[in-house]
Amino acid sequence: MLNKTLHISTSPHLTKGLTTTQIMQNVVYALLPAVGYAVYAFGLDAFLLISSTTMAAMLTEHMLCKWSHKDSTVGDWSAVITGLLLGMTLPPSFPLWMAFLGGVIAIALGKYVFGGLGNNSFNPALVGRAVLQAAFPVAITTWSTSFIPHRFTEISSSVLALPFMKPTYDAVSGATPLSAFKFDGVVADSLDLAVGMVSGSAGETNALLILLGGIYLASRKMLNWRIPVAVIGTVYVFSATLHLINPEVYPSGSFMVFSGGLMLGAVFMATDMVASPLTSLGVVIYGILIGSLIVVIRIWGGLPEGAMYAILLANAVSPHIDKLTQNRVYGT
Amino acid sequence: MFSRFRNTFKHGVHPPEHKDETNGLAIRQFSFAPVITLPTSQHLGKPSRILVREGQQVVRGQLLAEADGMMSVPLHAPVTGVLKKIANVPTISGKMTPGIFLQSLEGSSQEVIEGTPVPLDSSPEEILQGIQNAGIVGLGGAAFPTHVKLKIPKGKHCDTLLLNGVECEPFLTTDHRVMLEQPEDIFTGVRYVMKATGAQKAIIGIEANKQDAADFLKSRIPDDLPLEVRVVPVKYPQGAEKMLITSVLGVEVPSGGLPIDVNVVVINVATTAEIGRLLPHGRGIQERVITITGPGVKKKGNYLIPIGTPLRYILEEVGVEGTIKEVYMGGPMMGVAVSNLDISVTKGTSGVVVFSEKQVTTDQPEYPCIKCAACVDACPLSLNPSKLGILAKNEAYDLMADEYHLMDCFECGSCSYVCPSHIPLVQYFRISKSIVRKRAAKKQLTNA
Numbered sequence: 124m125l126n127k128t129l130h131i132s133t134s135p136h137l138t139k140g141l142t143t144t145q146i147m148q149n150v151v152y153a154l155l156p157a158v159g160y161a162v163y164a165f166g167l168d169a170f171l172l173i174s175s176t177t178m179a180a181m182l183t184e185h186m187l188c189k190w191s192h193k194d195s196t197v198g199d200w201s202a203v204i205t206g207l208l209l210g211m212t213l214p215p216s217f218p219l220w221m222a223f224l225g226g227v228i229a230i231a232l233g234k235y236v237f238g239g240l241g242n243n244s245f246n247p248a249l250v251g252r253a254v255l256q257a258a259f260p261v262a263i264t265t266w267s268t269s270f271i272p273h274r275f276t277e278i279s280s281s282v283l284a285l286p287f288m289k290p291t292y293d294a295v296s297g298a299t300p301l302s303a304f305k306f307d308g309v310v311a312d313s314l315d316l317a318v319g320m321v322s323g324s325a326g327e328t329n330a331l332l333i334l335l336g337g338i339y340l341a342s343r344k345m346l347n348w349r350i351p352v353a354v355i356g357t358v359y360v361f362s363a364t365l366h367l368i369n370p371e372v373y374p375s376g377s378f379m380v381f382s383g384g385l386m387l388g389a390v391f392m393a394t395d396m397v398a399s400p401l402t403s404l405g406v407v408i409y410g411i412l413i414g415s416l417i418v419v420i421r422i423w424g425g426l427p428e429g430a431m432y433a434i435l436l437a438n439a440v441s442p443h444i445d446k447l448t449q450n451r452v453y454g455t
Numbered sequence: 456m457f458s459r460f461r462n463t464f465k466h467g468v469h470p471p472e473h474k475d476e477t478n479g480l481a482i483r484q485f486s487f488a489p490v491i492t493l494p495t496s497q498h499l500g501k502p503s504r505i506l507v508r509e510g511q512q513v514v515r516g517q518l519l520a521e522a523d524g525m526m527s528v529p530l531h532a533p534v535t536g537v538l539k540k541i542a543n544v545p546t547i548s549g550k551m552t553p554g555i556f557l558q559s560l561e562g563s564s565q566e567v568i569e570g571t572p573v574p575l576d577s578s579p580e581e582i583l584q585g586i587q588n589a590g591i592v593g594l595g596g597a598a599f600p601t602h603v604k605l606k607i608p609k610g611k612h613c614d615t616l617l618l619n620g621v622e623c624e625p626f627l628t629t630d631h632r633v634m635l636e637q638p639e640d641i642f643t644g645v646r647y648v649m650k651a652t653g654a655q656k657a658i659i660g661i662e663a664n665k666q667d668a669a670d671f672l673k674s675r676i677p678d679d680l681p682l683e684v685r686v687v688p689v690k691y692p693q694g695a696e697k698m699l700i701t702s703v704l705g706v707e708v709p710s711g712g713l714p715i716d717v718n719v720v721v722i723n724v725a726t727t728a729e730i731g732r733l734l735p736h737g738r739g740i741q742e743r744v745i746t747i748t749g750p751g752v753k754k755k756g757n758y759l760i761p762i763g764t765p766l767r768y769i770l771e772e773v774g775v776e777g778t779i780k781e782v783y784m785g786g787p788m789m790g791v792a793v794s795n796l797d798i799s800v801t802k803g804t805s806g807v808v809v810f811s812e813k814q815v816t817t818d819q820p821e822y823p824c825i826k827c828a829a830c831v832d833a834c835p836l837s838l839n840p841s842k843l844g845i846l847a848k849n850e851a852y853d854l855m856a857d858e859y860h861l862m863d864c865f866e867c868g869s870c871s872y873v874c875p876s877h878i879p880l881v882q883y884f885r886i887s888k889s890i891v892r893k894r895a896a897k898k899q900l901t902n903a
Contacts, residue, residue, distance in 0.1 A: 137471075
């Protein structure tokens, strides 16, 4: 039939087919193994924690859009990622009300005030976590032991602490490998670290599952592999060099790479597309910066873990890195 | 400057090719439409000046309109018939331009009248004049007058003639078929063009998906013709002049410059064939090979279609599947969507691609830029489309042009093609470029 009105549009008339929503969905899929492991290792606590931050993030995204009379953007799945990531970076027995607050702050302060998806300068989940760290320094550094026998039937008493009340902690509290090293000089076994047989934040303990998710995303070109490679490579080379100089004081490179939030940060947070540079050279510089900062904070800083601040600082300079590493334009 | 020779250019994209549907189909002569409409502006530059009057009888190949100055070409009658009227005709740009309605004589033959032949031993100026007289423009789609393109500016010289047989647009197979079916015309054309430009050697660049054409041409090159066939990997937009030069010769055309700045002239292979076909007879261009294809077409193929044949007639002849929704003139990457089937094919039409209702997804929601850098890794010129897109939204046009090389963009569409947020980047750049050009013109006016 020829008499129909024709649809006109501007060229190009083809698209590759990949959408922003699909990218976000795939990031969520890639996170699921590590989330599953968190629930397996820490039981109901971790499940409630991650659910709480995710729901807070989605709800905040939805309500903020509603209140500013815009179409809700919760359907683009980016709030889900923020919520999952925030939950994964918190101690498993973290009080739920604090976690919920963190989720609200992550979206409201980390993303929405900048103008929503695509405009945030910092990784929203880390903004939420940074606020929580400042507000609740004790709760955020109180770790429960992994694989306690009754983890699927009982909830730690701190989890259901009432808002603004001092949470009570169960007796079983284990130091993370990083704090054990920092404050007691104890170095954990690397294999235990890699497969998550240690205590730590809910979703950060199993480095291999996190890596698996990263490889999945990188293979689908939804993640810039240069960033985790640069971060992990820098941390390894930097700390292995220190270890070589004085093995008594400095831990080995593999301990540094597999402990704490490094893997989660390098694979899923430093790679936040919006807050990382655009150019290939830029992302490498950005990754090296993050890796160096992590080692500096962990070894010489006051905190046992440095992934969060390292990434936030690198986020802040990412536009400048971009500006300095613009691709050479053809014919110039 | 630091470009290494790597047999292709940097970045680019790989859209689905869809060439198998028509690349095996030989060129077929299309019938004459009852009424042919010829806009006087089928080329870049000034419209042609109409020489005939209403009611006049014309024969196929007769001059209908003459070139109006240097940046213009004449127009010849594609069919024997009667001049019905001279009035405005619709064109692809949406504008009406003066044109000719020609009623074709029933049963008119394919015979074309002979003109004054341009021999191969003519001077470069005579050859360029012959090319202009034949009404030849770039058949790849740009429709830039070929005699202007081949004119070497004072102080420059041409070492290499680069024939563009890349045809990187999905769906299109016209150049492919021309290379397989008109090798002699191409070789004759090369001789003319080398003479006109003073080039010492010629290279024809062909993408690897047309290996058969490359092999065939290689086997047919006359011994005395310094022509070389070079096969390059398949990648869009390799058919762009600058990209092809980099792929084949390993050099970059300076920003804002032309191929002649690196001593190269690029010409489309079908245009070359047309020169070789027309000049020995002194004829004008009356028809061209067009790929009629797309999921909405029943009898897909490569057809030799008289210039000025209305799209409606073409689609009636080839038949369409279901209800058609989108029709593009040219390929789907850089072609223009047609709003009206009364538009006729012109000298620059290399293909007609038709999509019917169910194959088109319209109104994809636009998401914010998530800085995924897909466009940065796609832009063949290594521009930063992400940044340019944000600047365009903020109307920072001068900044785009001064610091981010906006004016180098040739609108290949690679950035929009890969954008997961469906941001119409190319459209932003088109608008931004026209605003920058207008501002520059205004500035010149006030300074003068």
